[in-house]
Amino acid sequence: MPAQANVKADISxxxxxxxxxxxKKYLEPWLPADLAPLIAELPVEELAALFRVGSRELDAATxxxxxxxxxxxxxKVLTQEQAAALLNALPPDDRTTFLNELPLDxxxxxxxxxxxxxxxxxxxxxxxxxxxVGRMMTLDYVAVHPEWSVREALDYIREHGYDRETLxxxxxxxxxxxxxxxxxxxxxxxxxLDRPVKALLDGNYTWLAPTDDREKxxxxxxxxxxxxxxxxxxxxxxxxxxxxxxxxxxxEEEATxxxxxxxGSEALDExxxxxxxxxxxxxRASWLVxxxxxxxxxxxxxxxxxxELAKAIVLSLFLPLVVSSGGNAGSQAATLVIxxxxxxxxxxxxxxxxxxRELAAGLALGLILGVIGVVRISVWSYVFPNTYGDHxxxxxxxVGVSLVGIVMWGSxxxxxxxxxxxxxxxxxxxxxxxxxxxxxxxxxLIIYFTVALVIMRGTLL
Amino acid sequence: MPAQANVKADISxxxxxxxxxxxKKYLEPWLPADLAPLIAELPVEELAALFRVGSRELDAATxxxxxxxxxxxxxKVLTQEQAAALLNALPPDDRTTFLNELPLDxxxxxxxxxxxxxxxxxxxxxxxxxxxVGRMMTLDYVAVHPEWSVREALDYIREHGYDRETLxxxxxxxxxxxxxxxxxxxxxxxxxLDRPVKALLDGNYTWLAPTDDREKxxxxxxxxxxxxxxxxxxxxxxxxxxxxxxxxxxxEEEATxxxxxxxGSEALDExxxxxxxxxxxxxRASWLVxxxxxxxxxxxxxxxxxxELAKAIVLSLFLPLVVSSGGNAGSQAATLVIxxxxxxxxxxxxxxxxxxRELAAGLALGLILGVIGVVRISVWSYVFPNTYGDHxxxxxxxVGVSLVGIVMWGSxxxxxxxxxxxxxxxxxxxxxxxxxxxxxxxxxLIIYFTVALVIMRGTLL
Numbered sequence: 001m002p003a004q005a006n007v008k009a010d011i012s013x014x015x016x017x018x019x020x021x022x023x024k025k026y027l028e029p030w031l032p033a034d035l036a037p038l039i040a041e042l043p044v045e046e047l048a049a050l051f052r053v054g055s056r057e058l059d060a061a062t063x064x065x066x067x068x069x070x071x072x073x074x075x076k077v078l079t080q081e082q083a084a085a086l087l088n089a090l091p092p093d094d095r096t097t098f099l100n101e102l103p104l105d106x107x108x109x110x111x112x113x114x115x116x117x118x119x120x121x122x123x124x125x126x127x128x129x130x131x132x133v134g135r136m137m138t139l140d141y142v143a144v145h146p147e148w149s150v151r152e153a154l155d156y157i158r159e160h161g162y163d164r165e166t167l168x169x170x171x172x173x174x175x176x177x178x179x180x181x182x183x184x185x186x187x188x189x190x191x192x193l194d195r196p197v198k199a200l201l202d203g204n205y206t207w208l209a210p211t212d213d214r215e216k217x218x219x220x221x222x223x224x225x226x227x228x229x230x231x232x233x234x235x236x237x238x239x240x241x242x243x244x245x246x247x248x249x250x251x252e253e254e255a256t257x258x259x260x261x262x263x264g265s266e267a268l269d270e271x272x273x274x275x276x277x278x279x280x281x282x283x284r285a286s287w288l289v290x291x292x293x294x295x296x297x298x299x300x301x302x303x304x305x306x307x308e309l310a311k312a313i314v315l316s317l318f319l320p321l322v323v324s325s326g327g328n329a330g331s332q333a334a335t336l337v338i339x340x341x342x343x344x345x346x347x348x349x350x351x352x353x354x355x356x357r358e359l360a361a362g363l364a365l366g367l368i369l370g371v372i373g374v375v376r377i378s379v380w381s382y383v384f385p386n387t388y389g390d391h392x393x394x395x396x397x398x399v400g401v402s403l404v405g406i407v408m409w410g411s412x413x414x415x416x417x418x419x420x421x422x423x424x425x426x427x428x429x430x431x432x433x434x435x436x437x438x439x440x441x442x443x444x445l446i447i448y449f450t451v452a453l454v455i456m457r458g459t460l461l
Numbered sequence: 462m463p464a465q466a467n468v469k470a471d472i473s474x475x476x477x478x479x480x481x482x483x484x485k486k487y488l489e490p491w492l493p494a495d496l497a498p499l500i501a502e503l504p505v506e507e508l509a510a511l512f513r514v515g516s517r518e519l520d521a522a523t524x525x526x527x528x529x530x531x532x533x534x535x536x537k538v539l540t541q542e543q544a545a546a547l548l549n550a551l552p553p554d555d556r557t558t559f560l561n562e563l564p565l566d567x568x569x570x571x572x573x574x575x576x577x578x579x580x581x582x583x584x585x586x587x588x589x590x591x592x593x594v595g596r597m598m599t600l601d602y603v604a605v606h607p608e609w610s611v612r613e614a615l616d617y618i619r620e621h622g623y624d625r626e627t628l629x630x631x632x633x634x635x636x637x638x639x640x641x642x643x644x645x646x647x648x649x650x651x652x653x654l655d656r657p658v659k660a661l662l663d664g665n666y667t668w669l670a671p672t673d674d675r676e677k678x679x680x681x682x683x684x685x686x687x688x689x690x691x692x693x694x695x696x697x698x699x700x701x702x703x704x705x706x707x708x709x710x711x712x713e714e715e716a717t718x719x720x721x722x723x724x725g726s727e728a729l730d731e732x733x734x735x736x737x738x739x740x741x742x743x744x745r746a747s748w749l750v751x752x753x754x755x756x757x758x759x760x761x762x763x764x765x766x767x768x769e770l771a772k773a774i775v776l777s778l779f780l781p782l783v784v785s786s787g788g789n790a791g792s793q794a795a796t797l798v799i800x801x802x803x804x805x806x807x808x809x810x811x812x813x814x815x816x817x818r819e820l821a822a823g824l825a826l827g828l829i830l831g832v833i834g835v836v837r838i839s840v841w842s843y844v845f846p847n848t849y850g851d852h853x854x855x856x857x858x859x860v861g862v863s864l865v866g867i868v869m870w871g872s873x874x875x876x877x878x879x880x881x882x883x884x885x886x887x888x889x890x891x892x893x894x895x896x897x898x899x900x901x902x903x904x905x906l907i908i909y910f911t912v913a914l915v916i917m918r919g920t921l922l
Contacts, residue, residue, distance in 0.1 A: 029664050033684045065684075158651055167647035168629045168688060185646065186628035190619055203490050222713070223494045223526075225706035227629060227688045244705050245686035251709060252683065255716035256800055262723060263796020263894055264789055272801035273811075277818060281825045284793050288868075291789050292830050296837060298781040303848065309774055316770055316777045320759040320902055323781065328725055328752050328895040332745050335724020339717055340733035350734075357738060364742045369753050376757060387764065407749075433724055433894045434789040441781055 036065035060089035084113040093138040134210030137240035151193040264434035323444040326406035327437030333414030362411030366404035374400040497526035521550035545574040554599040595671035598701035612654040725895035787867035788898030794875030823872030827865035
């Protein structure tokens, strides 16, 4: 592979010289995935020149690895004919992804460039809902019949297999097109040529519906370790396949969505580095405002306890410490439960098991923090007398006891709220760490002051 | 596929009747991945009986899909000979995963059961560091020579390919075993039989080192859309391959680790539902205590401002509101930046671009919250006079101005700290949402009281 540093410059020189043969030779050793980000930085006219030189297959492969921006820029400067050739050569699933990102009018214009066959394919794929299996489907698969011999099947594959996206699996269908089995292509390679295809069937197969959610597909790929899964209609007729390379992207996108929601903003749906600032602010502001409005209840609650605060200013010193510990414990619990739910580690009906675990964990964690808090206040009062007044023992007791209560409460809320949200049919990741922290802030205040009123009555309060 | 409800009962009956032929027939239509969780619930003696009946390949396949607990239980009740047969039949990479989870003495005992060949394989794989490509490697691949014809290569594959884990890619090596290229098996199927293998080479290949981190492997699989990648030693000799099905698991595990760290605990490394309570408390307590110790600084800071608090109790009412908004903005920024870093969307040297973005976003978000805060205080003071005293205008100004400052500060800290942590060679996900929130709590206090001192000097303070 040539050194990457001067590639852009080299290509520019060759294009300026119009030395197309040398350019073609220069590009040969490159992998499309490596080439795509490099050439994306070229001036758009040079990019177009480059795409006029390459072979149609190389072009299509490189195009699928380019960023959406670069793809759109390129299509604009190609001639109508060149653009049409490129679009027609794209694998159907990559083309769906590309068209899906375009404004409707541009997408329709592109559809118009496709050959009647490819247009029908593209339209049928775009008709499935967003995030469905249908949107990721490719129609490039190989199907053979059970009554054929292995030799006939291999001949058929050799003849018709060229533009099939994946040949790792071969699909066996009856005369009506109903899926009978899927067989790894290696079974064909390893079998005597005169054996009937029927003899290779093992009944070991699973399938997807085009309307299935892509998360379901991801789960099946994980479970069955396949490189491709067939998609069938309601009559079990095979209509396409989904390949594992798309699944790595789905896994990444789903994890990103969950992580961003857990961080307390809407999912960006675009890379952080390229999303428009105004769009990002909008996605973050909505949640931040909701949390702010919720947190306003702390001002209301504190107003209610204003008398106590005035009598014992010392209480306000430990307010952020005690309350935020509950929020932190709640964040932990929420994150663990939400991830376990996403991975299918337990079902909603197991809620009481989770609740018992979290109450026990919350008690242990609360005791640990409570002891540290009491030790801190005692040591300070011993080393710097008068820091927390004569009643520092009561202050320590208040902080210790409320920490146990608030950490348990935080763990309980953090673990149960995602389940409630899921039960109501929403995405549990919405109960993000900041959301739980805000909720526990408000309720934690009430626990803190209630404990203080009980312990300090007659002395400080 | 039979209905799942009664499978366990059916199997138990057949085993009790010792009707092994019927049992074998009953098991035939099941996929190993479906069968594994069902039979895992059988009493261990029945499980052993089941594994004595099945074919060795079915057994090994089903075994790889079973949970670790069930695997260990089963091996204990099988005879030495049966266990050895099962272990020897496992694919090398699945065996590495299994052995890796066992205590050292049990793993050594299992190694002793392997045939000399398989033992050597297992030992060499286990010698690679945890989370390295070497640990996930399988040695079951097919290599051919460039001077062979397609016919010779296909004959060789047919003869030697049976127990190779993946036959989707064929590796071309020279006489010394150096990797020359990797070719999809479909190229062989689609080529005339008398063409030399040499003519199929396209130089389009990429490779991994056995010591590479599995995250690097995941990145390459994402980029190149391959179903397998070759692993080569320092002399570019091929020593194994890594397959895409393992990558889906890696993607899941890495996302889980990041999510759990972002939630403010250590990565559990075990499912939430099955990890021992004491272990989980330990993993959560360490971070919770660190955050608690950090949050103690709020008590110190507040002690410093005790005089101001006593003079203007109204300041303490808005303390949690103002400070937590900074924490929330920081959580958002940290989560977005950490995920973008994990996906390789930008490099550390782009820090100033991120900083500019976050300062702009923080300003916008701070202004939004500041305006809401001022409106809230003004409306309350109008509707319920005397809630916040005569100087409510100054209170509103203090809250509004400090919100802008704290939200900007939170966004800045949230976005820059992960970069600093990464620069120091640690995992940026360690700068979790609760960690940022705690940091911003302490510094936010100082901002709040400084603003108050400036605005309220001569009136309330």
